[in-house]
Amino acid sequence: MLAKIFSAVNVGLESNLVEVEVDISSGFPCFDIVGLPDRAIEESKMRVRSAIINSGLKFLPDARKKRLTINLAPADVKKEGSVYDLPMAVGILIASNQLPTDFLKEKSLFVGELALNGELRHSKGVLPMAILAAEKGIKNIFLPASNAQEASLIENENFKIYPLDSLNSLISHLTGQKIIKPFVGENINVLEKETEYEFDMAYVKGQEQAKRAIEIAAAGGHNILMSGAPGSGKTLLAKTIPSILPKMSKEEILDVTKIYSVAGLLTEGELKFERPFRSPHHTISDVAMVGGGQIPKPGEISLAHRGVLFLDEVPEFSRHVLESLRQPLEDGIISISRARGALVFPAKFILIAAQNPCPCGYYRDPEKPCRCGIGEITKYRKKISGPLLDRIDLHLEIPRLKFEKLTNEKVAESSKEIRKRVEKAREIQTKRFKNDSSKKKVLTNAEMTLPQLKKFCQVDDKSHELLKKAIDQFALSTRAYHRILKVSRTIADLAGDKEITFNHIAEAIQYRTKLEEVL
16 A cells, blocks of 8 residues: 655755655565665664554564555655654554544644654754745644744644654544644743843943944944954953844744754754854864755854854964855855755854954053064964955954953943843834835845945935045955945944934944054
């Protein structure tokens, strides 16, 4: 008998339907799985067999005379992972007449890894599969109970989520012995709790100008490069950024959770409410940074989507890794090409990079002499290319703190207060771009397209003259000019001003050219 069950395969961050066809016929006894399965699927033979037997059922009646063939269609798409255990087990039970076929009248999707005793384990990549099922008009999805909350992010009244503890619970449901109630997830606003951050702006002594620049970066989604002597507070400043970023919208929560689901980084029942903060070590490979593998998976830049990517001691990263950041910093996506095709992952993040001015860290330090030669300093600085520097909006010099500021008992402004201003500026941007007719979806000023830049970043004659002088004096590129305008727009939003003024332009230029003066 032939049975057909539906499952799904993830290709990048999207899913495609998979038909799990199970055929039991007479012939030489064997168990074959075809349709480009990977090693994990090949090993599912043992898991499925043991799970069925340990659930009190027969694997195959008279197995010594039966040939079992499972086809995962379409056959030209590579399948990986253990999520096909459950659909294969259900298909075998139907094909061997151990399960009724009445439930097949309603199109259902089955995903989940089976333990040897028939229990269902947490599976990765379930959220994109659930999204696909809802879009395709599939009525039901049967999945591990630990994945139910993740799948419930989809709001669709006609789509039912059935959480399963074991293969036995599914069999009881399908035979009508013990009906499983569809899972109803809690509202996101109920699940989301106030985050307690380990690092707060109130703990940062001094560095008022750096705090101001970080506030601007958080408000407009701009990139920052901080340069300063060791111990000046660069890392601490970077780690406080998540505490001033606004909460994610439901759409952003869905996007980020989908990425972490595909990457297998979601724990049982977890959803991603907090903006990501990724801080890879400088020994990271370019594949781990951008994503890839035989079946490409998201890398660090995609895991930082809608959050922060922090590169500490940025000149210590390999040249290939740093240059791979060019496309995502410009376009907000990363394209990964392989022999079987190309995949696109989202990568809209705030880049926070920190560096010392030289290998020893004390070049031009007023109190401690530098031990580096001119050649060492030149080689150190060349590790970050000009095109990459050009894509960073705010260049900051972080000065050494005086003893008086370190021991000052005055409590600085907290992250909570700064976040209120950031959220207000983000609300202005949301309203601005919501009514814009541009096809590209834009959430922050840093993502503005050239037509939007022309529309929303008009300057008066006085400001125009100041921009001309800055470009001529510092030989700034066209990209730098556009980024100055975007930063100016953010500064105006923080101030609640509708128009960009001379002062907004002057402050933006100061952040852009500061490192040029130091270097």
